[in-house]
Amino acid sequence: MEAFEILFTASLWAAAVRIASPLIFGTLGELICERAGVLNLGIEGIMTAGAFSGWLAVYLGGDLWLGVAVAALVGACLGLxxxxxxxxxxxxQHVTGIGITLLATALSYYFYRIxxxxxxSPPKIEPFAVFPVPGLADLPIIGPALFQQTPLTYLAFIAVALVAWFLYRTPAGLAVRTVGENPAAAEAQGINVVTVRILAVMAGSALMGIGGSFITLSAFNSFFFEMTNGRGWICIALVVFAAWQPGKALLGAILFGLFDAYxxxxxxxAGSVVPYQVFLMLPFVxxxxxxxxxxxRVAYPRALMVPYRKGER
Amino acid sequence: MRLEPREHQSLALLVGYPVLALAFAAVVCALLVMLTGASPFQGFGLMLKGALGTQFAFFETLTRATPLIFTGLAAAVAFRAKLWNIGAEAQLYMGAVMTVVLGTGLLPLPWPILWPVLMVSAMIGGALVLSVPTFLKTRFGVDEVVTTLLLNFIVLLFVSMLLEGVLKDPMGLGWPQSKKVIADAQLPKLVQGKRLHLGFVIAVLAALAVWIVDRKSALGYEMRAVGHNAKAAHFAGIPVNRVLAKTALLSGGLAGLAGWSEVTGLKGNLTLDLSPGFGYSGIVVAMLALLHPIGVVAAAIFVAAVFVGADAMSRTAGVPSYIAHVMVAVSLLSMVTAIMLTRYRLRWR
Structure with a gap:
């Protein structure tokens, strides 16, 4: 019975949204890459690099938002x-992506050790503080879950709306979707497929970097090895779950967060009855x-993982 | 910028570009070593000496190469058929689990019988882990990259559960480790007093066997056909899904052998740090070897030398040993680029 009652505690829902935040950034980032036709398996490493570089910038005296910007920049460079x-x-795309993950992770650890x-004990910083939204933070359950979070979580929500608006309401977003569905048709429209794809991967990777920085600048206050712990791979699964749509990505990430918090x-x-590893396994399962x-019923981008060469069919 | 296929590839090109790729990786790492204040020449000197300079170092490198040959073969076999097995880590651990379940006294057999039994069961363990994602791929169209990656985490937690539960050594002072395998299960050392064990020879033989399967058997032909163009293979009457299933059994089995050889040849028991990422490094080994089984042996020794050498450099010059991971990753990225450039010419307009 107690297990059921947990579902109605505000702290569970607040934790769910907190756990979901880095996943929202990561999933949006991967979604943009894949919408443009590029699978980015570098995500796990890019999130690690974002977590490390953002944290290091703050540790060296930078502002917290500068840390986020550094993480985004590092992500964009790896995306490039x-x-x-x-x-x-x-x-x-498979091999390169794995290579990027290995490289970004190795560089982060190397620079950390230097x-x-x-x-x-890992050095600490002062992370983002919870910022209660005036007026809304006191609502039952919804208040703690959605309006008593750190600024980076609010940024994640804004990012969902921005990415959705960008993909479906702007010419550039249409270009991204076209090069992911039918690059030859995009080329015929005068769209430079190579440029659009590269820019999309850079933008997506910047979001992954921000997602990584959430872990060190908001969820925790220091950098550990193996901190990303498979979050990047989970984001890749979430993109499929979300059917490549930003709104569903938000839903999927929060559902996942809820499950993990639960x-x-x-x-x-029940820790004494069931081994704790079973619970840790559940999110991956x-x-x-x-x-x-x-x-x-997946409708994946038609040109996903298909390299485009001008004049080749 | 565009790519133009080359009509023929000169030998200078085929050798030159890969050498350039490795040189590029060395330059990147030299710059990173300079950041620590150490001299890169001295650093590489220490690395080379630490990896190959003494007899001890050389045997140590071959010892480290042994699991990498197995996981490299696992990746090469799967990638040839375009089955993206990124889960050799999980398959290695499952092979090790099978080894300690049967090899710690459950089967009190003499070695000539016990060795093959353990090898086969380790292969079955690894193969089972990979057959789940392969089944999901062929039956439901689920991308195997994500599922094999996720299985790495699931299996490692499963192993952790076993090591704190049924497989825990009661004499282990509370550490999460299994009992030691019995003497008849252990592989002998190749050289008295060194860590190098028979597993290395078996790994090389496995590479030869994979090469023969690849070149001489119908399965090898079918695997390459499926990897080259699954649709065309289907029209040619090749049962694509069945070939993928066989590929998965072979690839997963090879990764399982890596776990078996580490337990019976080197460590004696199973712990959670049995593999410091051998599964992931296997992917690099396979790519550096251009997916060629014999090349895998050479690439595994190279990667192992980088790791062993970097450990030595880290001890003496204070350069963090993570430099080895950087070097291996840069080698992978520059090598795939170099291989592409041997086939295509870059045209700027």
């Missing part, structure tokens, strides 16, 4: 590398199940 290798050079050769609480309740369920 991925975009350059898979779009004009047409290299395997900056802090011998620390026993299993954490169940773990405390859920992602696989979601992929199977959604596989029936």
């Amino acid at each position: 590398l991925h975009g350059f290798m898979v779009v004009p050079l047409g290299l395997s 900056a802090f050769p011998e620390v026993t 299993q954490l609480r169940l773990q405390q309740l 859920l992602s696989v199940v979601a992929l199977i369920v959604m596989s029936r």
Whole structure:
């Protein structure tokens, strides 16, 4: 019975939205890349690099928002590398993406060790504080969940609306969707497929970087190894779950966050009966199940993972 | 900027570009080493000496290469058929789980029987892990990249659960580790007093076997056909899904052997740090080897030398050993670019 009552606690819903925040950024970022026809498996590493670089900027005396900007910039640079290798050079998107993840992760750890050769406890920063939205923060359940969060979570919500508006309401968004569906037709319209794809991958990777920075600047206050812990891969599953739509990505990320927050609480309740690893496994199992369920009616971008070469059919 | 296929590839090109790629990786790492204040020449010197300079170092490199040959073969076999198996890490651990379940006393058999039994069961363990994503791919069209990646996390938590539960060594002072495998399960050392074990020889033999399957058997032909163009293979009457299933069994089985050889040849038991990312490094090994089984052996020794050398450099010059991971990742990215440039010419307009 107690397990059921947890569902009506405000702290559960607040935790769900908090856990969802980095996933919202990451999923939106991956969604933009894939909408343009590019799979970005660099996401796991880009989030790690964002988490590290954003945190380092703040640790060295920068403002918190400067940290977010640095994370976005680092993400965009890694996106440029991925975009350059898979779009004009047409290299395997799988292999390049894994390579970017390995590179970004290795560089983050290397620079962390150079900056802090011998620390026993990770150095800390002052992270984003909770900013209650006046008037709305006191609503029951909804208040703590949606309006008692850190500014980066609000930014995640704004990003969902912005990305949706961009993709469906602007000519540039139409161009992104066209190069992901039918690059030859886009070319015929005078759209430069290579440029649009690279810019989309850079923008998406910048969002992934911000998602990573949420982990170190908002959820925690220091950088650890293996901190990203598969969040990037979960974002890739969430994109499929969301059928490549920003609104559903938000929904999927919050559902996932809710599930993760719930299993954490169940773990405390039933930890003595069921091994804690079972609970930790559930989010990953859920992602696989979601992929199977959604596989029936996915309408993935037609040119996803298809390199485009002018004049080739 | 566009790409133009080359009509023929000269030998200078085929050798030159890959060498350039590795040189590029070395330059990037030299710059990173300079950031620490150490001299890059001295650093690379220490690295080379630490990886190949002494007999001890050389054996250590071959020891580290052993699991990489297995995981590299696993990736190469799967990638050839365009089955994107990114889950060798999970398959390795499942192979190790099977090894310690059967090899710690449950089957008190003499070694000539026990070895093959353990090898086959480790292969089954690894193969089962990969057959789940492969089934989901062929039956429901679920992308195997995501599912194999997610399975890495699921299986590692599963192993952690076993090590704190049924497989926990009661004499392990509370550490999450399994019991040691019995003496008949252990692989002998190749050289008295060194860590290098028979697993290395078996890994090389596995590479030869994969090469023969690839070149001489119908399955090898079908796997390459499916990888080249699944639709055309289907029209040519090749049962694509069945070939993918067989590929998964072979690839997962090879990764499972990596777990078996680490447990029976080196560690003796199963712990959560059995593999420091051998599954992921296997992907790099396979790509550096251009997915060629014999090349995998050479690439695995190269990658192992980088890791072992970087450890030595980190001990003596204070350069963080993560430099090895950077070098391996840059090598991967520059190598795939270089290989592409041997086939295509870049035209700026």
